[in-house]
Amino acid sequence: xxxxxxxxxxxxxxxxxLYGQPVPEKMVQLQQTRPEFEGQITLVVFPFTKMSHKAPExxxxxxxxxxxEKLPEVVSKYNAVKGFLNLSISSEQWIDVLREIYENPRYGxxxxxxxxxxxxxxxxxxxxxxxxxxxxxRNNLLGWALAKVMEANxxxxxxxxxxxxxxxxxxxxxxxxLKWGNGETxxxxxxxxxxxxxxxxxxxxxxxxEEVRELVAQGMDEEQAKQEAPLIKEAHEMLVRWEQNDPxxxxxxxxxxxxxxxxxxxxxxxxxxxxxxxxxESETYLEGKEKVxxxxxxxxxxxxxxxxxxxxxxKEGLDEKLLLRSDGTSVYMTQDIxxxxxxxxxxxxxxxxxxxxxxxxxxxxxxxxxxxxxxxKWGKDLVHFSYGMVELPNGKMKSREGxxxxxxxxxxxxxxxxxxxxxxxxxxxEGITDExxxxxxxxxxxxxxxxxxxxxxxxxxxxxxxxxxxxxNGNTGPxxxxxxxxxxxxxxxxxxASPVPxxxxxxxxxxxxxxxxxxxxxxxLAEREISLIQKLQDFQTTVRQAGQDxxxxxxxNYCYELASEYNRFYHDFSVLREEDxxxxxxxxxxxxxxxxxxxxxxxxxxxxxxxxx
RNA sequence: GGUCUGGUAGCUCAGUCGGAUUAGAGCAACAGCCUUCUAAGCUGUGGGUCAUGGGUUCGAGUCCCAUCCGGAUCACCA
Numbered sequence: 154x155x156x157x158x159x160x161x162x163x164x165x166x167x168x169x170x171l172y173g174q175p176v177p178e179k180m181v182q183l184q185q186t187r188p189e190f191e192g193q194i195t196l197v198v199f200p201f202t203k204m205s206h207k208a209p210e211x212x213x214x215x216x217x218x219x220x221x222e223k224l225p226e227v228v229s230k231y232n233a234v235k236g237f238l239n240l241s242i243s244s245e246q247w248i249d250v251l252r253e254i255y256e257n258p259r260y261g262x263x264x265x266x267x268x269x270x271x272x273x274x275x276x277x278x279x280x281x282x283x284x285x286x287x288x289x290x291r292n293n294l295l296g297w298a299l300a301k302v303m304e305a306n307x308x309x310x311x312x313x314x315x316x317x318x319x320x321x322x323x324x325x326x327x328x329x330x331l332k333w334g335n336g337e338t339x340x341x342x343x344x345x346x347x348x349x350x351x352x353x354x355x356x357x358x359x360x361x362x363e364e365v366r367e368l369v370a371q372g373m374d375e376e377q378a379k380q381e382a383p384l385i386k387e388a389h390e391m392l393v394r395w396e397q398n399d400p401x402x403x404x405x406x407x408x409x410x411x412x413x414x415x416x417x418x419x420x421x422x423x424x425x426x427x428x429x430x431x432x433x434e435s436e437t438y439l440e441g442k443e444k445v446x447x448x449x450x451x452x453x454x455x456x457x458x459x460x461x462x463x464x465x466x467x468k469e470g471l472d473e474k475l476l477l478r479s480d481g482t483s484v485y486m487t488q489d490i491x492x493x494x495x496x497x498x499x500x501x502x503x504x505x506x507x508x509x510x511x512x513x514x515x516x517x518x519x520x521x522x523x524x525x526x527x528x529x530k531w532g533k534d535l536v537h538f539s540y541g542m543v544e545l546p547n548g549k550m551k552s553r554e555g556x557x558x559x560x561x562x563x564x565x566x567x568x569x570x571x572x573x574x575x576x577x578x579x580x581x582x583e584g585i586t587d588e589x590x591x592x593x594x595x596x597x598x599x600x601x602x603x604x605x606x607x608x609x610x611x612x613x614x615x616x617x618x619x620x621x622x623x624x625x626n627g628n629t630g631p632x633x634x635x636x637x638x639x640x641x642x643x644x645x646x647x648x649x650a651s652p653v654p655x656x657x658x659x660x661x662x663x664x665x666x667x668x669x670x671x672x673x674x675x676x677x678l679a680e681r682e683i684s685l686i687q688k689l690q691d692f693q694t695t696v697r698q699a700g701q702d703x704x705x706x707x708x709x710n711y712c713y714e715l716a717s718e719y720n721r722f723y724h725d726f727s728v729l730r731e732e733d734x735x736x737x738x739x740x741x742x743x744x745x746x747x748x749x750x751x752x753x754x755x756x757x758x759x760x761x762x763x764x765x766x
Numbered sequence: 767g768g769u770c771u772g773g774u775a776g777c778u779c780a781g782u783c784g785g786a787u788u789a790g791a792g793c794a795a796c797a798g799c800c801u802u803c804u805a806a807g808c809u810g811u812g813g814g815u816c817a818u819g820g821g822u823u824c825g826a827g828u829c830c831c832a833u834c835c836g837g838a839u840c841a842c843c844a
Contacts, residue, residue: 179783182783182785184782184785187786189786189788190786195785195786197785197786199785199824199825202824209824234786235786236785236786236824236825237785237786280844317844320843320844321843321844322843322844434844459842461842470769471769471840472768472840475841475842477842478842479842480842482842484841484842484843484844485843485844488844510838511770511771511837511838511839512838512839513838513839513844514769514770514771514838514839515769515770515838515839515840516839516844518769518770539771541771541772541837541838542837542838544837549837574806575806578804578805578806581804581806597806605778608779608780609778609779609780610779610780612771612772613771613772613779614771614772614837614838615778615779616777616778618777618778621777621778621793624778624792624793624806625806626792626793626806626807627791627792627793627806628778628779628780628791628792628793629792629806631806632792632806632807634806635804635806635807636806636807638804638806639803639804639807642803642804643803643804646803647803694782698782702782706780707780707782710779710780710781710791713780713791713792714780714791717791720807720808721808721809723803723804723807723808724799724807724808724809725808727802727803728803729803730802730803744803765804766804766806
């Protein structure tokens with residue numbers, strides 16, 4: 154049983170004995186004791202003063218006395234400051250806590266069974282006309298981390314992606330390639346497929362704007378010019394031919410999309426993300442129409458004179474929303490309804506989470522209402538995991554203005570920086586091959602990038618300054634990875650020196666250390682060691698919190714705090730050089746447990762940890 | 767204008783269910799610590815009217831109201 158639970162139980166009994174009624178469990182507020190006071194756990198007694206009819210300090214005093222009597226093996230000392238009762242917990246209790254964490258390689262995780270709720274998470278969702286940029290990176294990393302967090306909280310998770318592979322934007326790239334491409338392919342030019350297509354998208358836009366400018370110069374109204382420019386008309390014609398299944402257009406479309414997918418796959422692989430099921434809009438966009446027709450029959454929607462179909466959401470405090478155009482074609486909303494329908498057919502979904510930027514908050518508010526009306530049981534409670542934009546020092550990223558931070562470039566830079574960084578520290582990496590050094594650079598570089606993005610609250614906009622490279626010191630991924638590498642270094646040395654053969658498992662031979670301490674007498678721990686154990690224990694609560702709030706960033710912040718705490722411990726105490734065998738054993742186990750939790754915690758963020766760096 | 771969202775140190779960010787007369791980290795600046803398990807580390811100094819004004823109470827960065835400033839959104843685009 155957790156120490157906190159024991160205390161809570163005892164406090165409820167004590168208040169009943171002293172004041173005639175037990176306080177409700179919620180009122181037993183336990184928190185970590187501030188460093189400037191003695192003790193480790195603090196009970197806030199202000200809420201009890203109403204029933205004790207005594208001053209806060211006096212109330213704390215008598216509860217402390219009773220606690221010490223009731224739980225002598227737990228509470229060794231206490232002191233009362235105002236309404237705060239600070240409890241000193243015996244070292245044996247803390248060692249028990251450590252043992253429990255140490256012996257459970259999955260500490261903090263809730264097991265997933267066949268009966269666990271099924272959560273589908275949609276993330277990434279790229280367009281196929283341009284390469285991924287930093288905004289997509291944030292999306293992908295958040296989606297992946299969220300999936301891991303949900304899994305850690307005992308959910309079956311299906312990761313899904315909806316690829317926007319059709320529409321006018323793809324036709325623009327296709328048209329530009331036909332006109333100016335001279336048959337360029339990824340093979341012929343050595344360009345990554347998504348970048349190649351992106352270049353033609355930009356080329357289209359450039360020529361198109363020239364055409365518009367010329368028409369305006371000839372006296373045409375700008376709005377009209379945008380519609381009358383020959384290029385845009387041609388693109389529209391191509392879209393029509395696509396929808397009519399024109400073999401020539403379709404075949405070009407397939408070829409170019411394949412190039413893009415090959416490029417995306419590389420980027421996804423570098424980011425370490427993957428999907429269980431990919432949907433393509435070209436396959437789902439017709440599905441939504443059926444559902445809309447269905448809703449029309451049921452009187453949920455209505456048709457205007459021009460033939461367009463609308464949902465009236467004014468009762469819900471929203472606007473009227475278009476669902477089918479007057480020519481019968483579908484819009485974004487219709488497609489999302491169609492995709493939802495297919496997904497529901499494919500999986501018995503209990504909860505649906507969409508990882509999509511906050512610019513689409515309104516869209517998902519509407520989608521939720523519509524899905525609910527159409528009878529999707531999870532529609533009403535769908536979760537829009539709405540994350541903020543990545544901004545540059547001079548504002549938002551805009552593809553057309555070329556102010557984007559390309560994902561592939563950024564990844565490459567990060568890994569190269571990490572490689573450069575470790576080149577200065579030759580002594581640490583002596584005896585390793587070039588491949589191993591490169592692998593470490595990959596892990597560290599990606600760790601820096603991922604942590605940089607995941608440590609900030611997903612809902613908030615965040616700033617990225619391309620002028621300043623992402624840090625490797627301080628509150629960063631590499632700091633935490635470094636702490637792990639230090640721990641692994643200690644454990645390797647310990648294992649080498651130990652005569653006992655390895656038993657395998659995450660902790661290797663260190664498992665032989667337990668039970669800790671042998672006899673119980675005099676096993677006194679330093680405050681710093683205890684606070685490390687407390688921090689370890691917090692992992693469970695943090696994982697739950699992250700799951701409840703859909704908030705991976707609190708895992709990142711937790712990992713930093715744990716690593717920080719360990720580094721202070723590392724600085725102040727010797728592990729292998731400790732002469733007292735029992736203390737040494739304890740510290741090795743403590744280190745192993747910290748390493749394990751760091752690895753698991755970082756794993757939830759999709760960040761790997763290196764054995765050395 | 768309606769709706770949503772944010773405002774904490776020069777910069778980037780934490781701050782749980784409201785808890786400790788002193789609001790935390792990192793970066794940047796300055797000063798220390800490697801003959802010692804990895805210095806990508808540790809320790810210290812300076813830096814704040816928690817946007818502003820009210821309210822709620824034993825207690826407010828945190829909850830409520832108003833105001834100011836920023837961002838998003840309100841398309842027969844996706």
